[in-house]
Amino acid sequence: MSTELAVGDYFKRLKEKNKYNKDELKTMQNTVRNLLACSTSSNKPGMLLGNIQSGKTRSFIGAMGLAYDNGYDMVIIFTKNSSALVKQTFERLEQEYSEVIDQDLLAVYDIMKMPEKLRNFELKKKLVIVLKKEKKNMERLEKLLFEQYNVLASRKLLFIDDEADFASVAYENVKEKNIIELRVIAGQIDNIRAKLVNASYLQVTATPYSLYLQPEDMAIHEHKTYQPKRPAFTELVPIHDKYVGGDMYFENSKIEDHPACFLYHEIQEEELKILAKSDKRRVKSETLLTNPRIEGIRSALINFIVAGKIRNLQQRRMGEKLEKYAFIIHTMTSKSAHQWQEDVAVLMEEKLVETLKDDLTFFKELILNSYNDLKRSKMSDVFFPSFTDVLESVKESLLDQELLIEIVNSEKDVENLLDKSGQLKLRTPLNLFIGGQILDRGITIGNLIGFYYGRNPQKFQQDTVLQHSRMYGARPLADVALTRFYTTNRIYSVMERMHEFDKELRQAFETGANGGEVTFIRKDLNNNIIPCNPNKILLSSIHTLKAGKRLLPIGFQTLPKSQLKPKMNKIDAYVKNMRENALRVDTEDRRSFLVHKKNVEHLLQQIAETYVMHENYEWDLEQHMAMLNYLTEENEPEDRGKVWIVLRENRNIGRIRSSTNSFEDSPATTQDELKVARKLARTVPALILTRQNGLIEQGWRGGAFYWPVIVTPKATQTTIFANKTIH
Template identity: 70%
Template sequence: MHTAGVTSLKTNGTFFPPLIQKNNYKTEEIQVMQNTVSKLLDTSTTSKKPGMLLGHIQSGKTRSFLGSMGLGFDNGFDVVIILTKNSNALVKQTFERVESEFTECIEEDELAIYDIMKMPVKLRKFELKKKLVIVLKKEKKNMQRLERLLFDMYPDLTARKMLFIDDEADFASVAYDNVKDKNIIDLKVIAGQIDQIRARLENAAYLQVTATPYSLYLQPDDMTTHEHKAFQPKRPAFTELVPVHDKYVGGEMYFEKSKEEAHMASYLYHEIQEEELEILRKSDKRKVKVNHLLHGERYEGIRSALIHFIVGSKIRNIQQQKEGERLEKYAFIMHTITTKAAHQWQEEVMLHMEEQLRDAMEKEDPIFDQVIRTAYQDFARSQRKDMYFPAFDEVLSDVRDALIEEELLIEIVNSEQDVDHLLDKSGELKLRTPLNFFIGGQILDRGITIKNLIGFYYGRNPQKFQQDTVLQHSRMYGARPLADMAVTRFYTTRRIYDVMEQMHEFDTELRRAFESGANSGEVTFIQKDSDNTILPCNPNKILLSSVQMLKPGKRMLPSGFQTIAKSYLEREMKKIDKHVATMKQTAKAIHPKDDRCFLVEKEKVQNLLEMIYQTYVFKEGYEWDLETFGAVMNYLSEDTDTNRKGHVWVVLRQNRNMARIRKSTGRFEDAPDTKQDELKIAQNLARIIPSLILIRQNGAEEQGWRGGAFYWPVLVTPEETKTTVFAGKGVKER
């Protein structure tokens, strides 16, 4: 078969056809594999300028690179070196996956696969003539072993055509200045070792496989001081995009569909409090009253997580039984901190909670029925209409049986030494019982596959992690049946959820810019300096948890706030109403068809926003970053050469009655604007400068407010906005 402009490939060889038959690859997947191998054969690739196989997190990248590997064997490659993340468990999983995929070729003595830590002392010529796969984790000593293997023990291998596959690549080929993080320092050393090995090889190619390519695409080739604000994604020698399969669940479900009223995704997220995370991070029996775990408000999040997990699993088992399907085992991950002492404390808390749940059941304490019913009713709201949903008594009976038969296993997963105990024959995390509650450590960071995940309790500090790490930690993404999603719940603080939502948006927009060629394939990086000057920003130093991703038509607004006391609010609103009236009277332009839309100087709008800010009270995790909000508005209003420069369209609406909290989900309202009215108008006006929707809410007490009117602003970015990463809170130093 021939692809235009690239090498013609042999597709009917020994290795590739069995993979197609075994995996039922789709046409678009095969095309990506063919393109990848063709480009590896035609293009010079190195760890600094690799070929790139780019997919989504947990979206089938391994499937794609194994197919590419098999096709590569049929087209001249003899040796494949697979570099995994620094995890024994991931090495084992990768080894067993390759062994499973190429079983026939191994049995026919066409291929041999080795874990570099378990290789035979002396390979014979017969063995060396086979196609070879060597799996090793990216660790300094392992790289030294590889160097000895290739150049000292079996130097004949260096003349054979070799392919390095860097799986779950992240920092490995990025050069950082002033690095302080030990892990990044180690990765720099490893990248150097890879380069040294490759430089001594006669014929080697380099392929990176990742879902988080920012460390590559966002780096300019010149790592010196940057004078320009736009960086072209040009470091990879080529990029092939892994097709997303139809069962994939990613950020769209958690952060976009979740905003749709009554959509099953709108019930996924359950907020937990920062105080609860602190309680679970360090053993303190003065703060944790083990006899109050089923009642205490301080443990509401983790209690809900455990009980929802049990109830959701039983609902799915009942549904499977009714459909004549096999009853699945299910998993839950709790990941808040890496220390073993914290994991032991969390295990102790969860075991106490299980014990109290069982005691309440045996004593027929009403609290047992109450907590099970609460979870059941929550799942009833998120059920698919085409699915059978069991009666409460049936679910309650199965939950009782599960507790009596000890179907719940609460297990710590943080020991590399216990990897053989932790993984099943396929290299996935072993599900020993019907209900597996895993308390996670480092091993859960590293891409280990876990089947049938329907619960996530996440509490790692996103301020300290890169984007790829945070999203991988929570293990939220991957192949998920929609029936399982109906009983899936995600627990984290609002602060972390907002960070992850920003990261999802960051990911989506960078992919869109890359795939579509938007902005000529460029992404703009800017920051606000201390004197309010907008400056170019080095993408190396951006703290990803503090960025705003600007794109055409984006809405920015405060949410989760309460108004100040009514008596004070009424006094402030008189000033604000007067300011709004003055803005309209002195407006540069009034919309000809709607006099509630008027064009004003950005300084007047900024003054208005500061006045509105004084009428709000904020709950922790819901603060409104007015400084960034204003800086973004200022930047967007100035980013034009037209006579609209320095102005903002204001779209005024009054006499609205939006509730503070949505009844359907219990979440704070974040859409006070009406799509077919003011939002549509604001988006039409915001062509080259931003619009500010200004909604005057009546603020009735029955709507959850304090009985006084207030203004709710929504900023809408212009249609001509280029994909921009705005580091409103500055940058971090490495």
């Protein structure tokens, strides 16, 4: 599209102020060209698709300025249902458009705070109205356009639906029915738009999942694939070089010695329960700094203080401004829980100061443990201060009360806490925020280097779960190296699956892979794999299947050697029999052979009986076998129901990965068996079967065992397997 766009006062000022790069300019220009050329509505919107906290607001504000220069008179911005976010958006707009506002060329209004009567002089300006998406606000907007100032209804309007994935297509829990049902506000917007002479509609979202939602009454019959509901046009928000997203937390974290592999710190479910309500029997003042039951929150608090001071020492060394830092505790919405968590954090700070004065040896030990943890992820090209300097800086920080602990759990609190730019204000060098729903709503918090997260992932959908922890956004890598993320393994696993799900949908949508189609499936009561309507899936239960993916048990111990040995004798004999009666043996790797799927199912059941799963870890064997069944049946008749076995013996892998003190999750080496498995698994899946010696010195119980890894075929198209669905 080559339509020449006018560039006037509105966009020129923004461009000068923000120094947009060529990719950002291209996105903004294409967005406005398409808005001018296409007919758009809430059912077929223009779309700005970006990543979470990746600069979507920057992009749509730039597009607004260009739209004003090209005939649009008024922009109506719908935000998520949060007064605080309305305020944040309002403040951002006033800041960005300050020059044209001062020249009386533009006015920004919060619909809840509009003057009682606008004069013609005011109505002739370019206008922005910001409102949260709720019924009464829609009624206010309708009255504003068609009763109070009907001259506006004849002008060229642009609706911008910010974070469209939250409210235009959103889920809410209906307790009476104990179900989750789709709620659509877009109809109200369409009613308003139908009365307008000239209006355009732009959605801004970070979650491509909503594009795959189909009408509730759609008959799917035998079709398993879903194409996204194509918007009138889609522009992708460019990802800037400082962006930190799911790749860092869930992919780079798997790379040995990468700074990201130290980001995640596991906490126990029991600790979340302790922090859910006041319990002074289990949390006593005198044992706050030693109680193993609250080790997670204690190390989180100390690590935050130490990390903040390390960054300040690094900044001082480089002659840079000393930044202020933030930490979030976000576990539930209950105000009583927030108060209890604040009590614990404040008391912990007091005990640290007391220990500093009365027991310097123990204080040094606490700070040294934190220092050593953070030093593991230091960057080779960034100065790392000595322990002596860090210790002195931490002591000074505590004595000067640089740590501020605040509860953020109501709209009023957030409005009072926002700074001039609409971000949560950082008043002191170290700011610890404790909150609930308000922190769900997209409020921007700068310089976050700590997240303590405990919301229940079974109770909400994917568009909120990744936003909850506020993990993503523009972050200096020097900050990322000292960032720590604290949650349970159960929650981390759900978030990891959701990240993968989001990434695969985004890739299918952006690249048009497989025609943009994605397969949604589930297992029925008869263990058959059947199509699943995307509207009906619970995203906390999904698994994404793609080419070359591994499925394996993690977080287990074996049975005691005496109990393990007889079971292993049977498994060894079974494996030997499978090998001797194989359908085919690979000519290049004689240890690899083809067998029937039913043999693999029986083998996996036997292996599962040799494991004892660690608390909060599980091997959902039934689900893995259901996915294996799907992978083996989606083939041509000659390959159907078959699996390659890649056998390796005499292996010695440790139970715990020493670098991160976490459970080992890579029993298959990439240069040997995983490489062979991916080569063989072209149309049928492979099962890597490593026979581990299970040595005591490596954390096992002295008995040999098998560690299986399912590898999906190269031909696997993006497939979403839903373990649980909504009925």
